[in-house]
Amino acid sequence: xxxxxxxxxxxxxxxxxxxxxxxxxxxxxxxxxxxxxxxxxxxxxxxxxxxxxxxxxxxxxxxxxxxxxxxxxxxxxxxxxxxxxxxxxxxxxxxxxxxxxxxxxxxxxxxxxxxxxxxxxxxxxxxxxxxxxxxxxxxxxxxxxxxxxxxxxxxxxxxxxxxxxxxxxxxxxxxxxxxxxxxxxxxxxxxxxxxxxxxxxxxxxxxxxxxxxxxxxxxxxxxxxxxxxxxxxxxxxxxxxxxxxxxxxxxxxxxxxxxxxxxxxxxxxxxxxxxxxxxxxxxxxxxxxxxxxxxxxxxxxxxxxxxxxxxxxxxxxxxxxxxxxxxxxxxxxxxxxxxxxxxxxxxxxxxxxxxxxxxxxxx
Ligand code: G7M
Numbered sequence: 001x002x003x004x005x006x007x008x009x010x011x012x013x014x015x016x017x018x019x020x021x022x023x024x025x026x027x028x029x030x031x032x033x034x035x036x037x038x039x040x041x042x043x044x045x046x047x048x049x050x051x052x053x054x055x056x057x058x059x060x061x062x063x064x065x066x067x068x069x070x071x072x073x074x075x076x077x078x079x080x081x082x083x084x085x086x087x088x089x090x091x092x093x094x095x096x097x098x099x100x101x102x103x104x105x106x107x108x109x110x111x112x113x114x115x116x117x118x119x120x121x122x123x124x125x126x127x128x129x130x131x132x133x134x135x136x137x138x139x140x141x142x143x144x145x146x147x148x149x150x151x152x153x154x155x156x157x158x159x160x161x162x163x164x165x166x167x168x169x170x171x172x173x174x175x176x177x178x179x180x181x182x183x184x185x186x187x188x189x190x191x192x193x194x195x196x197x198x199x200x201x202x203x204x205x206x207x208x209x210x211x212x213x214x215x216x217x218x219x220x221x222x223x224x225x226x227x228x229x230x231x232x233x234x235x236x237x238x239x240x241x242x243x244x245x246x247x248x249x250x251x252x253x254x255x256x257x258x259x260x261x262x263x264x265x266x267x268x269x270x271x272x273x274x275x276x277x278x279x280x281x282x283x284x285x286x287x288x289x290x291x292x293x294x295x296x297x298x299x300x301x302x303x304x305x306x307x308x309x310x311x312x313x314x315x316x317x318x319x320x321x322x323x324x325x326x327x328x329x330x331x332x333x334x335x336x337x338x339x340x341x342x343x344x345x346x347x348x349x350x351x352x353x354x355x356x357x358x359x360x361x362x363x
């Protein structure tokens with residue numbers, strides 16, 4: 001039988017309703033490892049741990065009761081998580097940041113456990129004291145212009161924009177989106193001039209292209225002036241886990257603002273990015289090439305042509321219909337339908353209600 005650890009009373013503390021926090025079974029020491037440590041760490045731990053079981057040191061369960069152990073009532077049968085013998089991962093979901101484990105609490109028994117471990121959402125209270133409570137320390141992974149990436153050993157990743165402009169405040173603020181249609185004419189007349197002059201700064205892109213930032217993060221570098229590109233992990237990816245892989249290809253040629261500008265002259269560039277970008281990612285991260293999705297955003301946030309690479313099992317932010325165009329489809333449309341397909345056609349996409357582009361399209 002699993003060891004019963006039942007020291008919990010629901011009615012021990014007068015003046016409280018429901019569960020008394022003090023009488024809960026608490027996970028201490030390397031606490032919360034099971035739920036908030038990085039999944040990569042967990043997987044590594046599970047893989048390397050002899051016999052695949054979590055050791056008592058890694059998940060230390062302590063039972064406390066405000067009224068003493070023996071005389072509590074309404075006992076909970078708290079399971080001995082520290083005895084869990086991991087057998088295999090049933091599923092994992094990088095989008096919801098969860099993983100399901102299968103195993104036993106007692107090897108001599110024929111009973112199995114399924115454990116769904118999920119990261120919890122931030123509470124406003126906890127996150128505002130995250131940097132000042134002295135409990136979480138962050139490592140600065142890289143800096144490019146005003147963008148910095150930090151991560152903690154408790155599985156929190158930060159993107160810090162400093163100093164942030166009004167445009168950044170807008171970009172990162174919650175806002176409803178709607179669907180609109182934009183003709184080729186409207187793009188060329190109103191949207192293109194905006195993209196050229198008033199969109200977010202491309203300083204960070206120039207830094208990458210000129211080797212001034214993120215040089216040590218580059219995965220692949222094709223120096224060709226017409227068809228060359230640089231491949232590197234996206235700002236959104238901490239690289240701790242391959243499941244939420246996010247890699248960016250930034251083309252070397254300047255002045256290709258976005259999807260709208262692509263025509264037959266860019267086919268070799270696009271094919272080069274698709275073929276060599278995908279292969280470099282598959283080789284470097286040991287993922288099958290046919291699991292790698294390559295796409296272009298329309299509209300992008302930054303108007304210098306770049307291609308997003310993510311895995312099919314990950315619903316990456318911005319990978320949905322209404323924002324993404326598969327690179328293979330882009331190539332096909334230009335090659336077989338119309339060399340000026342993207343300059344001419346009306347494009348339907350989702351857009352934030354406060355976007356300046358919406359105002360331009362609706363004029
Ligand atoms: O939406 P859009 O197609 O413009 O996407 C731009 C991509 O560039 C996003 O996925 C960003 O996370 C990524 N990105 C933005 N910045 C500022 C940086 C950066 O400084 N470094 C890297 N590696 N990626 C960035």
